Amino acid sequence: MASPRKQTHGNETREVILAAAERLFAEHGVAAVSNRQVSEAAGQANNFAVGYHFGTKTDLVLAIVRRHAPSIEQRRAAMIAAIKGSSELRDWVSCLVQPTTEHLAALGSPTWYARFIAQVTTDPTLRQLVIDEAIASASMQEIIQGLDRMMPVLPAEVREERADMGRQLIVHMCAERERALQAGTATPRATWEEAAVGLVDALVGLWQAPFTPTK
Amino acid sequence: MASPRKQTHGNETREVILAAAERLFAEHGVAAVSNRQVSEAAGQANNFAVGYHFGTKTDLVLAIVRRHAPSIEQRRAAMIAAIKGSSELRDWVSCLVQPTTEHLAALGSPTWYARFIAQVTTDPTLRQLVIDEAIASASMQEIIQGLDRMMPVLPAEVREERADMGRQLIVHMCAERERALQAGTATPRATWEEAAVGLVDALVGLWQAPFTPTK
Numbered sequence A, B: 001m002a003s004p005r006k007q008t009h010g011n012e013t014r015e016v017i018l019a020a021a022e023r024l025f026a027e028h029g030v031a032a033v034s035n036r037q038v039s040e041a042a043g044q045a046n047n048f049a050v051g052y053h054f055g056t057k058t059d060l061v062l063a064i065v066r067r068h069a070p071s072i073e074q075r076r077a078a079m080i081a082a083i084k085g086s087s088e089l090r091d092w093v094s095c096l097v098q099p100t101t102e103h104l105a106a107l108g109s110p111t112w113y114a115r116f117i118a119q120v121t122t123d124p125t126l127r128q129l130v131i132d133e134a135i136a137s138a139s140m141q142e143i144i145q146g147l148d149r150m151m152p153v154l155p156a157e158v159r160e161e162r163a164d165m166g167r168q169l170i171v172h173m174c175a176e177r178e179r180a181l182q183a184g185t186a187t188p189r190a191t192w193e194e195a196a197v198g199l200v201d202a203l204v205g206l207w208q209a210p211f212t213p214t215k
Helices: A004-028 A035-041 A049-054 A057-083 A089-107 A113-120 A124-135 A138-150 A156-183 A192-208 B004-028 B035-041 B049-054 B057-083 B089-107 B113-120 B124-135 B138-150 B156-183 B192-208
Strands: none
Touching (some): A004 A057, A035 A049, A035 A057, A057 A138, A089 A113, A089 A156, A089 A192, A113 A156, A124 A138, A156 B192, A192 B192, B004 B113, B035 B049, B049 B057, B089 B113, B089 B138, B089 B192, B113 B124, B113 B156
């Protein structure tokens, strides 16, 4: 059995590896970065440190996702409780957007999480894994059901498409904003809070848009 | 002066290099791929083939963009001529979406262009370059002015934000669809034509959405 001191060291090492991996994956993409490069960036003399602490690269990606999940999940659950089964589409869209933007705001600058997620979602296997992980959360299930109740007229494929679009907009607008904040370049909105307002406005319009039948 | 035969060989080499670069950049990101790797993938014995034919990596990226630009530009000009200064937002949004989706459909499968553009737009310098290049086209200027005429009430920062969102949605929905087509995984829409209808519907809703003042 590990002594308490050793345990702490192990946790610290894990944290250092997670932070290094998140940054490298955000900058270069998940496929472009080897476990060895992560170990090196985390200052681990042993090139197998990532494997030892996390297993496969997929396990490492999931560990990074799960490092952020509780904070986002907590905000989401609180927001859902606050809107009390609302029949306003805007309320449900806010539950989808704000937990992420508030989490990013709370992390302080620079953050890597938004770009990390943008990179993960370009890998077909990892994307499905991360989406499945997100959808499995009870609060996300409530939001999906809430959105579905608001949009009874949309055919299944349009609903699926707009869910994809909503995810893409949230992921890539946050990633682009995160990148601009770090580079010191211009952003359309001054704060994450205002960026969230812009996203919610736009997504409400997107979800409510009439659809053109194609069949 | 090069003989006609040699000239043809030079053009063929350029084409082979452009195709190899587009694919590598699409798969791995622009920053992750060296000119040397492109030369190798293009089957060039000389590792400096890219430098010799294209100059810097930025020149190479621009050359790939310009390989697709005339086909897209031509479609855009024809669509703008057809809508004759329309006062329907949908017409202008269609001019923004369809030239790209039609170009992708015409290329046949697999294509790399959508993922290439998605990768390029995550690099702050290259993104600006590609956006400047696109905006410089006369037909794109007409669309921007057309959209502006339709949206007189939006404050400048909201207009800028929705232009960003529109670009992100077109770029990333096309990239995700292109990826899914190659991987043989499910897509919400059966054809590029139907995917364009879905994008136009959604973007019209996004642009028309009421905005919440934040100041």
